[in-house]
Amino acid sequence: MGHQQGSDAVTASSSAPLPVCFISDSTAITAETLGNALLVHFPDAGFLRRTFSFVDTVDTAREVVRQISERMPQAVVFMTVRNVDAAAVLTAGLSNVVDLLSEHLNQLERILGMPRTQGDHAHPHGMGDTDRYHARMRAVEFAVEHDDGQSLRMLELADLIILAPSRCGKTPTALYLALQHGLRVANYPLTEDDYPGQQLPGPVRPYSERCFGLTSSAHRLSQVRQQRRPGSPYASLEQCRRELLQAETLYGLHQIPFLNSQNKSVEEIAAVILQRMGLRKSPVRIH
Amino acid sequence: MGHQQGSDAVTASSSAPLPVCFISDSTAITAETLGNALLVHFPDAGFLRRTFSFVDTVDTAREVVRQISERMPQAVVFMTVRNVDAAAVLTAGLSNVVDLLSEHLNQLERILGMPRTQGDHAHPHGMGDTDRYHARMRAVEFAVEHDDGQSLRMLELADLIILAPSRCGKTPTALYLALQHGLRVANYPLTEDDYPGQQLPGPVRPYSERCFGLTSSAHRLSQVRQQRRPGSPYASLEQCRRELLQAETLYGLHQIPFLNSQNKSVEEIAAVILQRMGLRKSPVRIH
Structure with a gap:
């Protein structure tokens, strides 16, 4: 042994x-x-x-x-x-x-056709242009304040509004886009009661052209929700199926581009959103 | 013309x-x-x-x-x-x-002494190891839930608790460390009333060895607070001076490492914290 x-x-x-x-x-x-x-x-x-x-x-x-x-x-x-x-x-x-x-x-x-600078003052991840840096930090505040529909204050300033049923990845995606790209990103939950008559939820209705939707597979969503509230109706496969179908129907009706986030990292989801929404600003964290 | x-x-x-x-x-x-x-x-x-x-x-x-x-x-x-x-x-x-x-x-x-793989399945910013990926996403949730002392639930699981007076950069630093490094980071505000007798605030007192403090210059802090609440006592130079002095005294008394965040980007603050607190895990977003 x-x-x-x-x-x-x-x-x-x-x-x-x-x-x-x-x-x-x-x-x-x-x-x-x-x-x-x-x-x-x-x-x-x-x-x-x-x-x-x-x-x-x-x-x-x-x-x-x-x-x-x-x-x-x-x-x-x-x-x-x-x-x-x-x-x-x-x-x-x-x-x-x-x-x-x-x-x-x-x-x-x-x-x-020019030499590199010999000074070592230019750090790619320093503050750089301070106005831009502070705009980026304000974007992070905006994303935290507007997480999960918590606040509607100054929603008109959002560069992007991420819609999705609970547990499809709205929060990390919004925070990532704010932190890394300086975008003011709100995220708003789609719940069953919230969009009667296949209208967009009232608060985001004026901004449909800035909306991007996330979806998932019912099986995966149910797994994730089971971890949060085991055995609840909220986590049931049936409920997840219904919510995802409603969400995708809504995206289709209102021409909101969307993505199945199931096997995608937050970096990949963000890259797709930037590309599809034409949102890539010149990077804000460098000169 | x-x-x-x-x-x-x-x-x-x-x-x-x-x-x-x-x-x-x-x-x-x-x-x-x-x-x-x-x-x-x-x-x-x-x-x-x-x-x-x-x-x-x-x-x-x-x-x-x-x-x-x-x-x-x-x-x-x-x-x-x-x-x-x-x-x-x-x-x-x-x-x-x-x-x-x-x-x-x-x-x-x-x-x-080995060839690179020819498959192109290994994306450095894909999900990679899904357990690790989901742990990172849970860290983001933890950081959002524990922003600015809002929740004390499961604070004992924090890898790091960032302390600072209002507007020294706690929130973006905590979110950055959670998103990029998968660390469970809480942040807790230091207010004048909150630490009588030069004790650490009650909720974080058991975890002083996991605390890291931020400070700033009174002038800079006052500027930032003026943008938020112009002309308020909260934003006055005198108030900022007092709060920063109290915070630095507290850090000193309790041997809490700290950093002046005034001219530092969130990436630089995070790098200093990782180094000083020995917190750099193997990167969680790659294999």
Whole structure:
């Protein structure tokens, strides 16, 4: 028995997750986003991730080299560090460095016919243009205030109103679009009583051209609702079927574009909405 | 006069913003994130952005090539398209293509000693591991429910509790950490009446080791509050000064790490909190 455990351990160890480090001079959002988008191409390898943010001086770079060399010298390192000296310390001190910026910047210099700036003041995920930044934060407030039809105050300012029966993904989608794209997004629930005569619910009726609907499959919706209120009529398959059919009928009647959110992530739902509604503003979180 | 307008137009045209296209086979999050992180290095150029998401077949790639060639043939193109044939159509048909994946994937194949997968099922911003995805969505619900001390239900499950006086950035930070990192984040307001005797407010007192504080400058806080309630005592410089002093004293007494959020974006605040609180889980939105 002890022997078996031992051989299991060897197997486990030989397939131990490979350390991956993200090293950034700022938030590490770029390094993590691209690094992870690359790693999904190697689904058979297991990875153990570690992030080092705000590595923007030679001293912090040296400290990071020391830590990685001691604890995980074979780590794959994704790097977005603009300070040339700090980047040189990392490249010289670590083995498997994937520099996510340099080559692309060289190519852009050729395409644009101008040199990159040498200052390191421009952080892609800093405040940037403060007016835009604050507009984005106001969009987040708007989305929180207008979650699930809670408030109708200044609904006329909404860039988008997401409609759906309960538990189809309205809330995270609205918050995501507000946070990442600075859009003022309200979300409004469709309940059985709320739209007699196949009219849109009163408060959103004047804004039908800004509405987008979500739907799901009855089976999936019932599962999700069972987690919330087990055994309730609200969670029954029959009720879910009826609500989804009503919602889809309503979308059809009022020419409201809609999407089945069942197997889609909030990022995918948001991307579809941006595309279908022509809502993609120039990104608000950068210059 | 007409002449002057004409010469203005020439100037405007010679410094017209350069079209930039992001072409992705999925949400375009990776392409936009890295593309924009690269473009900030060219602050003197103006860019006009356009995103093409879900370009995952030869046919959609051909349509995109047609549109770009007609309307903006000189566009800089950032591409994250994994389908080899679709990518080839784009590279052959467009001028200034920056391929954000290929070279890095080649390098990773060498480092990892294994080939990339040829399937294109693994989307970095799809649902991925559905258990993890749903845990992330529950974290978003938790953050909405526990916004601004509105609910104390299951507060014991919070990974993090953000404390701050009104208008220091609690809400967007909490939502960001929930959405992007799957953390259950509550946020709780510090008001003058709420912490007599320099105790932490009752509901969060048992969880002081999970608390993180935000502060600001009195001047900035007063500005922000003036926008909300002009001329109110709440917005007065004196009141803001007093509240911030009380908050910082409280953080100090209870060893609660804190950050001045005044000139920081929500992404930067979140990155600092993750680092200081040791909260960075393996990213939850990817495999």
